[in-house]
Amino acid sequence: xxxxxRKRRDFLQNIAIVVxxxxxxxxxxxxxxxxxxxxxxxxxSLSAGSTASQSTPTSLADLSAPVRIAVTGDYGHYGNVQxxxxxxxxxxxxxxxxxxxxxxxxxxxxxxxEEFLSAISGVSIYYDFLNPLPLSVLAGLVGEATxxxxxxxxxxxxxxxxxxxxxxxxxxxxxxxxxxxAVSASRLADTVSSYELxxxxxxxxxxxxxxxxxxxxxxxxFLNPLPxxxxxxxxTPLSDTDWLLxxxxxxxxxxxxxxxxxxxxxxxxxxxxxxxxxxxxxxxDGGSTPTLQISAQEDATVNQRILAVQSLLxxxxxxxxxxxxxxxxxxxxxxxxxxxxxxxxxxxxxxxFSNNADAAMVTLSGSDVTAxxxxxxxxSHTGExxxxxxxxxxxxxxxxxxxxxxxIGYTDRGGDTADASWLLD
Numbered sequence: 001x002x003x004x005x006r007k008r009r010d011f012l013q014n015i016a017i018v019v020x021x022x023x024x025x026x027x028x029x030x031x032x033x034x035x036x037x038x039x040x041x042x043x044x045s046l047s048a049g050s051t052a053s054q055s056t057p058t059s060l061a062d063l064s065a066p067v068r069i070a071v072t073g074d075y076g077h078y079g080n081v082q083x084x085x086x087x088x089x090x091x092x093x094x095x096x097x098x099x100x101x102x103x104x105x106x107x108x109x110x111x112x113x114e115e116f117l118s119a120i121s122g123v124s125i126y127y128d129f130l131n132p133l134p135l136s137v138l139a140g141l142v143g144e145a146t147x148x149x150x151x152x153x154x155x156x157x158x159x160x161x162x163x164x165x166x167x168x169x170x171x172x173x174x175x176x177x178x179x180x181x182a183v184s185a186s187r188l189a190d191t192v193s194s195y196e197l198x199x200x201x202x203x204x205x206x207x208x209x210x211x212x213x214x215x216x217x218x219x220x221x222f223l224n225p226l227p228x229x230x231x232x233x234x235x236t237p238l239s240d241t242d243w244l245l246x247x248x249x250x251x252x253x254x255x256x257x258x259x260x261x262x263x264x265x266x267x268x269x270x271x272x273x274x275x276x277x278x279x280x281x282x283x284x285d286g287g288s289t290p291t292l293q294i295s296a297q298e299d300a301t302v303n304q305r306i307l308a309v310q311s312l313l314x315x316x317x318x319x320x321x322x323x324x325x326x327x328x329x330x331x332x333x334x335x336x337x338x339x340x341x342x343x344x345x346x347x348x349x350x351x352x353f354s355n356n357a358d359a360a361m362v363t364l365s366g367s368d369v370t371a372x373x374x375x376x377x378x379x380s381h382t383g384e385x386x387x388x389x390x391x392x393x394x395x396x397x398x399x400x401x402x403x404x405x406x407x408i409g410y411t412d413r414g415g416d417t418a419d420a421s422w423l424l425d
Contacts, residue, residue, distance in 0.1 A: 057307055057314075060140030061085070065327050066348040068221055068407075069094060070126035070200055073192045079200025079223045081408055083348045084327075085141050093191050095142045097183060098127060101158050101168045102139040102146060104182035108170065111178045117204055117218055119159035119169045119178075123185075123192055127156045128221070130350060131329050132172040140303050149302050149333070151177070155219060160185045199224055203406075212395040217405035217425075222391065231386040232346060232410060232418040236280035237320045237378045241265060244376075247316045248284060249292055250274055279414055281357070284372040292369040300367075302333055309340050309362050316374070324351060324379040326359055338364045344412075346379060351410040351418055379418055386420030394422040 057063055064084040071078040083090055120126055129138060135148040138156070153170035158181070161167050166183045169176065204218035213220075238244065242252035245267060256268040267274040271287030286292060294308035306328060313326055327350075329341040342360040344351040351359075353375060363371040388408065398406050401424060409423040 057310055059143070060137065060303055060307065061143040063141065063310060063328070064325055064345075065141050066130055066345045066350060068126075068128040068130070068348075070120070070128075070202070070221055071192055071195045071197070072120060072122065072124045072126070073195075073197050074123075076198040077200040077202070078195035078197050079221055081221060081223060081348070082227055082229075084345070087348070093194070094125065094127075097125060097158060097188065097191060098156065099139075099142040099144040100183050101156075101166075101181040102135070102142065103144045105146075105168055105179050108151065108177040108179045111169065111176045113171075113176055113218075115178070116157065116169050116171055116176045119157045119161070119167070120202065120219070121205070122159055122161070123189060124157050124159035125188070125191065126219075126221075127158075128219070129154055129156075133328065134302060134331055135170075136301075136303055137306065137328070137331065147301075153177075158183065158188060160188055210395075212392070212399050215399040215402045215404075216395075217403060220406045222406075226388060226391065227408065229349065229386045229388065229408060229420040230346070231382040231384045231420070232323070232351075233380045233382050234412055234416060234418045235378050236278075236376060238276065238278075238280055238376060241276050243319045244276065244282065244316070245274070247319060248274060248372075280374075280376040282372075282374040282376060284369070286368060286370045290365075290368040290370050292372065293367050294364065294369060296367050298336065298366045302331060302338070305338055305364060306331070306340065308367075309364070312362070312369070313342065313360055317376075320378055322378045323381050324377075329358065336364075336366045340364070344377070344379070346410065349409055350423070351379070351412055352423060354411060354413045377412060388420055389422060398422070398424050 064086040067083055067085055067090065069078075069080045069083055069090070080089070085091075085095065129141075132152040132154040135151045135153060136146050138153060139146040139148075151170065152172050154173060155171045157169040159167055159169060165180055166185055166188055167178050168181045169178045200221060200223050202218065203213040203216040203220040203222070207214035245252045250267050250269060254267060254269070257265070259265050263278045265276040269291070270289065272289075272291055273285045273287070275283045284292065294305065294312055296305050296308040300308070310326070317326065324344045324346045326342045327345045329343045332339040340362045341358045344359045357375050358373065359375050359377075361371075361373045362369060394406060398404055404424040407423050407425070409421060410418040411421045411423075412418045
């Protein structure tokens with residue numbers, strides 16, 4: 001009896017071993033088949049993520065754009081060069097005034113640079129968005145809708161012109177325009193009266209007293225005393241690049257991944273390529289059939305494409321914490337093609353790279369991202385204040401390049417800090 005039981009037990013054990021062996025072989029074969037096809041399968045599994053549906057702003061008003069402000073009344077200027085369009089100090093009254101002006105603006109007519117500066121000198125509010133942007137984009141940043149994509153402006157002035165009422169003046173740095181707007185003079189005056197004036201001045205107003213100011217762009221804005229600027233640490237958060245590959249729809253486990261002698265990491269998928277340099281510069285080339293896309297229709301407006309691109313970038317940069325954020329620097333559109341450039345800013349103060357590189361540059365053809373360049377850097381407040389070169393010394397240096405605009409910013413030279421400095425544009 002024991003012999004029969006033992007034989008039966010051995011028979012059952014042999015069957016179990018065969019089943020386990022066959023299961024292991026099947027799993028191995030399945031794994032190898034996956035590896036042979038892993039790039040395509042991984043991309044298909046991330047098709048939703050590749051269009052960057054996370055961290056999606058619902059309107060341009062959700063984006064934090066740097067803006068410099070000068071409020072002018074009978075007793076001088078109030079100035080702020082550390083502000084963004086989402087700050088409470090901006091949204092309480094400054095945004096609604098500009099929104100009303102842009103929403104009621106109809107036909108712009110040319111004006112002179114002298115008239116523009118005259119508007120700044122009277123009862124007015126001056127808005128400087130650092131770079132020329134389409135009027136539709138500027139309107140979107142303050143919560144207004146307009147389809148004017150042909151006019152671009154960087155500096156806007158809402159000014160009381162007496163019998164002519166309140167007018168809106170625009171400048172892109174070389175062209176000056178103005179038009180009447182449906183903003184009451186009393187509302188403008190009430191807003192101006194709520195600010196403490198006398199702590200700011202423009203270069204063109206001080207040129208006679210100090211000849212060095214005459215060499216600057218007229219609208220270079222200065223505060224007295226100088227503003228306090230936080231010290232920043234900086235680093236490149238790419239010790240592990242798997243998260244970046246995943247964010248861009250590449251499989252981190254692909255076998256088409258290698259490192260060049262220069263230290264540049266290269267990832268290939270079909271004729272798409274991704275190159276990651278040790279300094280944080282990332283270059284994506286979509287090749288003839290780009291697989292990276294934005295969530296936008298083929299006939300999307302400029303503003304809709306900007307939102308979709310911002311969502312894509314947010315999905316990438318949300319993988320690490322930083323005290324800096326991206327802001328739109330320029331828009332170039334031609335038919336279904338578009339190139340968007342972005343910079344870094346901290347509390348409204350721009351960060352510039354010593355080689356003038358963009359923080360991000362995105363090239364679109366319809367909804368396809370045909371090229372993408374990033375400079376991935378992580379910035380943190382150190383808890384200390386930065387030191388700025390005294391203004392007079394900076395003026396003497398700037399005088400060697402007449403016509404430049406002098407402003408406060410940060411310079412990133414690729415080290416472990418971003419240095420507060422005077423920028424000359």
